[in-house]
Amino acid sequence: MVNISIPANLLPSDGRFGSGPSKIRSEQMDALVLASRNVLGTSHRQAPVKNILGSVREQLRQLFSLPADWEVVMGNGGASLFWDAATFGLIQNKSEHLVFGEFSSKFADAARNAPHLGQPIVVEATPGDVPAVQLADVDTYCFTHNETSTGASMQLARPANSGDALVVVDATSAAGGMAWSPSEVDVYYFSPQKGFGSEGGTWIALCSPRAVERIGAIAATKRWCPPSLDLTIALDNSRANQTYNTPSISTFILLNEQLRWMLDNGGLPWCVQRTTQSSQHLYTWATQRSFASPFVANAQHRSPVVGTIDLDGVDATQISNVLRENGVVDTESYRKLGRNQMRISMFPSVEPTDVQQLTACIDYVVEQLS
DSSP states (O other), X not given: OOOXXXXXXXXXXSOBOOXXXXXXXXXXXXXXXXXXXXXXXXXXXXXXXXXXXXXXXXXXXHHTTOOTTOEEEEEXXXXXXXXXXXXXXXXXXXXXXXXOSHHHHHHHHXXXXXXXXXXXXXXXXXXXXXXXXXXXXXXXXXXXXXXXXXXXXXXXXXXXXXXXXXXXXXXXTTTTTXXXXXXXXXXXXXXXXXXXXXXXXXXXXXXXXXXXXXHHHHHHTTOOOOGGGOHHHHHHXXXXXXXXXXXXXXXXXXXXXXXXXHHHTTHHHHHHHHHHHHXXXXXXXXXXXXXXXXXXXXXXXXXXXXXXXXXXXXXXXXXXXXXXXXXXXXXXXXXXXXXXEEEEEOOTTSOHHHHHHHHHHHHHHHHHHO
């Protein structure tokens, strides 16, 4: 380990840049401490907890300007569990998956391994790029708004002439930090431990009337489904501001406070403005350095919430280690990508000025190592 002390004036005000779990604001923790006196440790079937879940559902409607007939559905287990639930309750027979990283590939694998479904169409791009939709005879198109593993993102658009096919979008690292339109999507699902600065182990799915109709139609066929993956059960419980089994109450308290903060400051446009400001600085900085470059070559696909920066001539792991010793953490690349790279989250909770301070810290460390 190289012993390098970064000057205090260069350090960010908060050194957390992880892509999930992500930075939790102190105000969220204050809300959690306050709730510890009368909400935490109480029944999730009673009004105090149900009111928090109801507040989360209503604030999500506001944040994403959802039409009145959309449903906010909640369940336990995280987005990974929702992939399995979707194979039972959303995909009718056959799906198409755009795969351009670790997490988009996992949903494709879940559909491929489901014995009751036809083999999915998988359109794959190399990490750092984004594949194009292939119009096909499928009933569900599965997209990823932002691929957390690579820092590549895609614009969400309903495929032309797609008929009754649903558009189902993994938004785990995009939700709250990237713009989208409900008219282009039928299901927008995510976990709250990234852009919403909460904890994992929960999934939330914003569902159009077409998606709700599909859930009901599949259930009517009596397709076998474990209760924990049954979207009809999740939907019924969510309408009552509950989850099927006991949720992490602290997760919803943190999420509820984050949503209040987002809405009080201007909602999704304000959040997108922050992530845009942060990411524009990061990518401009990288293009101006001889030792750095954005991993995603096409600027239109560069994520505003998770930036991946390739390094040349300097060891990314060594730089991340030095940063960690100075209290700046979780800038390491995605473990399976295997590149000399840094990965930096720029979720709404991350101050744009802290991204600027981070790049100043990297400049300093590189200079000291040279």
